[in-house]
Amino acid sequence: MxxxxxxxxxxxxxxxxxxxxxxxxxxxxxxxxxxxxxxCGKTTLLRAIAGFTPLSSGDIRLGERSxxxxxxxxxxxxxxxxxxxxxxxxxxxDNLAYPLKLRGIPKDERTQRVATMLERxxxxxxxxxxxxxxxxxxxxxxxxxxxxxxxxxxxxxxEPLSNLDASIRRSLRGELRQLQKSLGLTTVMxxxxxxxxxxxxxxIVLMREGHIVQVAPPASLYQQPADLExxxxxxxxxxxxxxxxxxxxxxxxxxxxxxxREARVDVAPxxxxxxxxxxxxxxxYTGDGYQIGVTANDxxxxxxxxxxxxxxxxxxxxxxxxxxxxxxxxxxxxPSLNAQEHTA
Amino acid sequence: MTPxxxxxxxxxxxxxxxxxxxxxxxxxxxxxxxxAEQWFYPHTLPTVWGFDFWARVFRPRAxxxxxxxxxxxxxxxxxxxxxxxxxxxxxxxxxxxxxxxHAIMLLFLLPQAFPNLPIFVNIAAIxxxxxxxxxxxxxxxxxxxxxxxxAVWIATAAFAAADRNLEEAARxxxxxxxxxxxxxxxxxxxxxxxxxxxxxxxxSVDEFTGTFFVGAPEITTLPLLMxxxxxxxxxxxxxxxxxxxxxxSIGFMxxxxxxxxxxxxxxxxx
Ligand SMILES: Nc1ncnc2c1ncn2[C@@H]1O[C@H](COP(=O)(O)OP(=O)(O)OP(=O)(O)O)[C@@H](O)[C@H]1O
Ligand SMILES: [Mg+2]
Numbered sequence: 001m002x003x004x005x006x007x008x009x010x011x012x013x014x015x016x017x018x019x020x021x022x023x024x025x026x027x028x029x030x031x032x033x034x035x036x037x038x039x040c041g042k043t044t045l046l047r048a049i050a051g052f053t054p055l056s057s058g059d060i061r062l063g064e065r066s067x068x069x070x071x072x073x074x075x076x077x078x079x080x081x082x083x084x085x086x087x088x089x090x091x092x093x094d095n096l097a098y099p100l101k102l103r104g105i106p107k108d109e110r111t112q113r114v115a116t117m118l119e120r121x122x123x124x125x126x127x128x129x130x131x132x133x134x135x136x137x138x139x140x141x142x143x144x145x146x147x148x149x150x151x152x153x154x155x156x157x158x159e160p161l162s163n164l165d166a167s168i169r170r171s172l173r174g175e176l177r178q179l180q181k182s183l184g185l186t187t188v189m190x191x192x193x194x195x196x197x198x199x200x201x202x203x204i205v206l207m208r209e210g211h212i213v214q215v216a217p218p219a220s221l222y223q224q225p226a227d228l229e230x231x232x233x234x235x236x237x238x239x240x241x242x243x244x245x246x247x248x249x250x251x252x253x254x255x256x257x258x259x260x261r262e263a264r265v266d267v268a269p270x271x272x273x274x275x276x277x278x279x280x281x282x283x284x285y286t287g288d289g290y291q292i293g294v295t296a297n298d299x300x301x302x303x304x305x306x307x308x309x310x311x312x313x314x315x316x317x318x319x320x321x322x323x324x325x326x327x328x329x330x331x332x333x334x335p336s337l338n339a340q341e342h343t344a
Numbered sequence: 345m346t347p348x349x350x351x352x353x354x355x356x357x358x359x360x361x362x363x364x365x366x367x368x369x370x371x372x373x374x375x376x377x378x379x380a381e382q383w384f385y386p387h388t389l390p391t392v393w394g395f396d397f398w399a400r401v402f403r404p405r406a407x408x409x410x411x412x413x414x415x416x417x418x419x420x421x422x423x424x425x426x427x428x429x430x431x432x433x434x435x436x437x438x439x440x441x442x443x444x445x446h447a448i449m450l451l452f453l454l455p456q457a458f459p460n461l462p463i464f465v466n467i468a469a470i471x472x473x474x475x476x477x478x479x480x481x482x483x484x485x486x487x488x489x490x491x492x493x494x495a496v497w498i499a500t501a502a503f504a505a506a507d508r509n510l511e512e513a514a515r516x517x518x519x520x521x522x523x524x525x526x527x528x529x530x531x532x533x534x535x536x537x538x539x540x541x542x543x544x545x546x547x548s549v550d551e552f553t554g555t556f557f558v559g560a561p562e563i564t565t566l567p568l569l570m571x572x573x574x575x576x577x578x579x580x581x582x583x584x585x586x587x588x589x590x591x592x593s594i595g596f597m598x599x600x601x602x603x604x605x606x607x608x609x610x611x612x613x614x
Contacts, residue, residue, distance in 0.1 A: 050516055072515040085513035089531040098527070099517040150517065 002061070003028040003186040004049070004154055009058035011041075011048055018044045019210045022058070026203070029184045031177065033197035036207035037233060042190040043082075045207070046156050049188065050079045062154060078152035082159045084143040086131040092118075092142055093127030099150045117145045120179075137168045144176070148183070155180070157189040161196065173200055194234055198222060206230055228331040231257045236325060238263065238301045240276065247272050253326035253334055262323035263303035265292055265315040274319040276301060280311050377583035397580035407564055408588065415565045416592055417480060418555075419548040422487040426495045426544050431537065434499025435529070438506075449500065452493055460490070460553060468557035478562035486554035491544035498543065502536025503529065545596050550589060 004026040011019040019041050026032050034042045047053040049060060051072035060068050067075045086095050096117055097110045105113075118124050121141040126134075131142065140160060147155060160176070161169045177200050180187050191197050197204050198218040206214040206221065214226040225231035228239065236257040246256060256274060269275070278296030283305075285291075290305045294317050303317045326334045376389070378397075383389075437445050467486055468477060476482035506529055514524040530537075552567040560568060566589045573581035 050512075052512055052515075071521075072512070073518045073520055075516075076518075077516065079513070079516045081509050081513060083507075083509050085507070085509040087510055087513070087528060087531075098514070098519075102518040102523070146513075146517065 002026060003030070003063065004188070005061045006049070007059050007061075009045070009048060009060060010056045011044055011053055012056045013044070013053070017056075017210060019048065022212055024205060024212065024215065026186060026188060028186050030186060030202040031180055031200060032188045032203045032205060033201035034188065034190045034205050034207060035194060035197040036192065036213075038192060040207045041210045042192070042207055043158055046079070046158050046188065046190050049154075050077050050156055051075045076150075076152060077154045077156055078147035078150060079156040080140075080143045080147050080158065080160050082162065084139045084163075086139060086143055086146070088130075088132050090131070091127065092123075092129045092131055092134070095131055095142060096146050096149055099146060103150070113149060117149050121145045136164050137172065140164060140172065144179075148179075148185075153186065155185050155187040157187065159190050159192070162191070162193070169196075176200070206233070208233075223325070224333055224335070225325065226333055228255065228257065228327050231325055231327070231333075235259055239327075240274070240299065240301065242326075246274050247321040247324060251326065251334065252328065254329045255327040255331070257325040257327065258319045258323050260291060260302040261304050263301065263317055263319045264305065265294065265303045265309060265317050266305045266307065267318055269316065269318065270320070272321045274321070274324055276317045277314065278317060280309050280313045280315055282311060283308050374583045374586055377579050378587050380580060398584055400581070407569060408585065411564045411566045411569045411585075412588060412591075414480070414483075414563055415549060415567075415589075418483050418487055418563075418565060419545050419592065421480075421484040422491055422548040423541050423544045425484060425488040426492040427499075427537065427541055429492060430495035430499040430540060433496050434501075434533075435503045435525070437496070437500040438503035445500070445504075449497065452496060456490070456493060464554045464557045467554070471558055477558055478560075480563060483555055483559040483563050483565070486558045487548040487551050488544070489554075490551075491547050494547075495540040495544050498536055498540035499533070502533040502540075505536070506532035542596065546593055549592050 002025050004024075006022050006024040009019060009022040009024075010017070022045060024032075034045060036042055044053055048055060051067070051070060055068060058068075059066055062075065062077070087098070090098065093111075093114050096114045100110045100113060114127060115124070118126055121144070123138060123141060123145075126138075126142075131139065134142065140163070144157075144160065161172055164172065173196060179185075189200070198221075201218055204214075204216060204218055204221050205212055206216075206226070208229065213230050214221060216224070222234060225234050225236065231239075237260050239255050239257045242253050242256050246253075258274070265280075276294070276296040278294040278301065280292055281295050281300065282293035283290050284293075285308075286304075290308050292303045292305050292309055292315070294301050294303060294315060296317065301317055309315060328334045377383070437448060440448070464486070467489075471477045471482045471486070476485065510528050510532065511524050514528045515521070519527065550567050551565075552571065555563065555565050555568055556571075559565070564572075566585055570582050570585040570589070573579075573585060
């Protein structure tokens, strides 16, 4: 049985079609990330699941039950908003207790469960604080706690970490994932940060302009993006037209993509590698090495080097075959080649 | 300190003093009149002081007490009536898409564009046919009318400023629409709604024209009492009445201040 399944979900807001025939299955206890560029409809999809955006057509099921026609309060999903949406006229304790109050849980038990939840969020004793006086990270935790306190069958997170600075974000990623695993919570999280999605998800849903482009586990999404555009979004920042002597040319690939950190300018030549000769135009320090801009055949490619290379020098850029991502004439990933790679 | 740095606080002090004089000067005069028993032209200060006129005003048959109660009853009823209409109307208007909202709000302001004397005369004529002239209900209605316009405006602004995400969070966690309105939307809009209530109340307390046409002579409020006293050249009675008029206003503000913590009040301006 699936925890959540969407079939042919279509959403129009005003005259515009925002989501077009979305099909998606989420297994119980899994962590799904909706990933895509700004404006592609991630928030809209999450809001459709929570019941805030009506469907033009299609069906949403939670377990066996269709929730398409239910109002938000009957769906039992728990959503954490990007702005956290903590109620400023209630203190921390009252914010957490409100969902319990709505469920008619007596006061003593409410107090006790709120205390337990705060303890779990590492915010013990914060009951009487005003939510307006919390830091961003603390607010984020309270918002998460308010959603978790009802033991929801489905947790929906809309960019829960995007308002936080980089270091808190990194540590909260781990904490959030840990909590999700230990509670066995089925979770759908929106993000436009590919690193976040790759680190946290069991399954990534890559979206573009209201469509689903690809649904895959992080590793296969990273190594086999569905098409050129998806690849670019996933950090494949170099593409070259395939020439006859290149490794994948035989299989019919028209374009080869690779990531900057897979391309080297300072290694010994090898067979079965993509090779381009060119002139260095720039050299930028990146922390764990140097990023080298190389102009080859009127095209700028990027590679990495351990030591700086001065501009103007001619170098040979090399990418091992295993790091090349082949695309066919239609700009789509070429799966047949992938099979060859594995047998080779 | 340089002279210019000294001059700035000095100039500021003088300016504040001037403003204080313009604002409080007439009030001071009023206070003097309230305790003057004799004050004739060339004298700068009253010649005889005392509480004689206070006793006269508060004689059971002088009408001050009944005007005060009338004023309070009318003002509180006008607040209740206009808020009872303004809260749902403001909420509905705030949830309309912008163009529709603007059109309706402008339409709402239209009566305010006319001079209000002919409007009150016409209302009085209509109320007369309905048998509402000379009744408390008639006066309440005529007070609630101008107040309602502002109350709806302020309430609409207050509801429009309320964060929709907060409501959605409540719905998402299991609150029905009504419960959400009471527990989340209303507290959000409360400062604005209270501001509207204060506005209607203060407006009603010193409303004169409408009361004159619809209420007089059966219903006398403090402004009418004051008007009668002033027209009769009795400045002492007029001054005392206006001091009494301060009581409900200040009392109401104290009540509001009690209910609103400073941080809520400060949000009105936001
Ligand atoms: N209420 C609305 N009415 C009309 N169009 C809307 C509405 N809300 C969003 N849209 C449009 O729907 C599209 C998808 O919006 P959505 O908020 O789902 O994007 P997103 O993927 O969450 O983007 P981001 O990463 O920036 O949050 C956008 O083009 C947006 O302009
Ligand atoms: Mg979004």
